[in-house]
Amino acid sequence: MLKTFRGVQKFMITLEAEIQHEQLFEGSLAALENAQFAFSWASGLAATQAVIQLLEPGSHVLVSEDGYGGTGRLFRQLFSRYQIHFEFLDFRDTQEIVERITAKTKLIWLESPTNPLLRIADIAAISKKAKSLGAITAVDNTFASPIFQQPLSLGADIVMHSTTKYIGGHSDLIGGALMLNNSELAEKLRFIQFAAGSINSPFEAFLILRSIKTLAIRMKKHQQNALAVASALQSMPQFQEVLYPGLSSHPQHSLAKKQMSGFSGIISARLNGDLNYVMSFLTKLKIFTLAESLGGVESLVNHPQTMTHASVSEDLRLKLGITSNLIRLSVGIEDSSDLISDVQQALLFD
Ligand SMILES: *Cc1c(COP(=O)(O)O)cnc(C)c1O
Secondary structure, three states: OHHHHHHHHOOOOOOHHHHHHHHHHHHHHHHHOOOOEEEEEOOHHHHHHHHHOOOOOOOEEEEEOOOOHHHHHHHHHHHHHHOOEEEEEOOOOHHHHHHHOOOOEEEEEEEOOOOOOOOOOOHHHHHHHHHHOOOEEEEEOOOOHHHHOOHHHHOOOEEEEEOOOOOOOOOOOOOEEEEEOOHHHHHHHHHHHHHHOOOOOHHHHHHHHHHHOOHHHHHHHHHHHHHHHHHHHHOOOOEEEEEOOOOOOOOOHHHHHHHOOOOOOEEEEEEOOOHHHHHHHHHHOOOOEEOOOOOOOOOEEEOOOOOOOOOOOHHHHHHHOOOOOEEEEEOOOOOHHHHHHHHHHHHOOO
16 A cells, blocks of 8 residues: 555655545555555546547547446537447446447446446456557446455456445545556546546545445455345245346356356346336335445445436347336345335335
């Protein structure tokens, strides 16, 4: 960690008090991913925006098609106007990704596990191939958290986090972070951060530092609870399908086990029923709160079709399988038997 601080310090000619603040905050973020450099941003989307600002007009970018809805919106509706060409693909198929890399491909934007379908991409295989063909790989590691997945050690160039989620952990702040080891890219990102000014407020930096202290223990409990809830849902006839990378029934469970040391706290599931049934289930839940966010200590439930992924076109939603009966749970750190009972009571008809 001390080494990290020296690395960051090299770029800074500023007041000593500010140096100490940046050392503590961005140094702690870097340490989470075992990285040499970290840069904090006003939000996860601001962090993503900074990565795209590394590119020249004319660049081609490959993107996970099943990913955070806001990332797709940022790429399709904003950056495509600046002659950056985004191609959205199914990242479960490594071969397909590799074949799509051309001389113009400068960036691979990878999410794993994805939101909301919890698909897994082979980070090591894709990063290695991309590197050999001259493209950098950035991984949105928000869902896994640095506790369960370390993309830099798998060969990725940049790790992105929405610190709003697990790293913050209490649904009371908005922030983003980029972690990396490449000093050339770090210098460019430091300039973007300095020139564009999209940074955390001091109070949010303080909150994130507070949160980092409990990250490891929170993640352990999130994962324990998620495994208990996912197993319980699987045995309930009202659920058609349960998607959780930690279940042996997950089609990519072995790849998940290979590159992750745990499976985090997000579960998606399909109910056996129409939209009315799903809506009644969602409103009957008492411990799971209906909300878009995730990664906090309190359990949340989300309906991707009408909430987080409403900005995704209907065609793409259908292609991906974001159907009206799909729900996404962000399992908190409550007692797992309370969470399972809550689901059971919400499934009962009045
Ligand atoms: C929330 C989220 C983001 C965006 O982060 P904000 O902090 O809300 O801007 C990006 N990726 C994933 C996977 C997310 O869950």
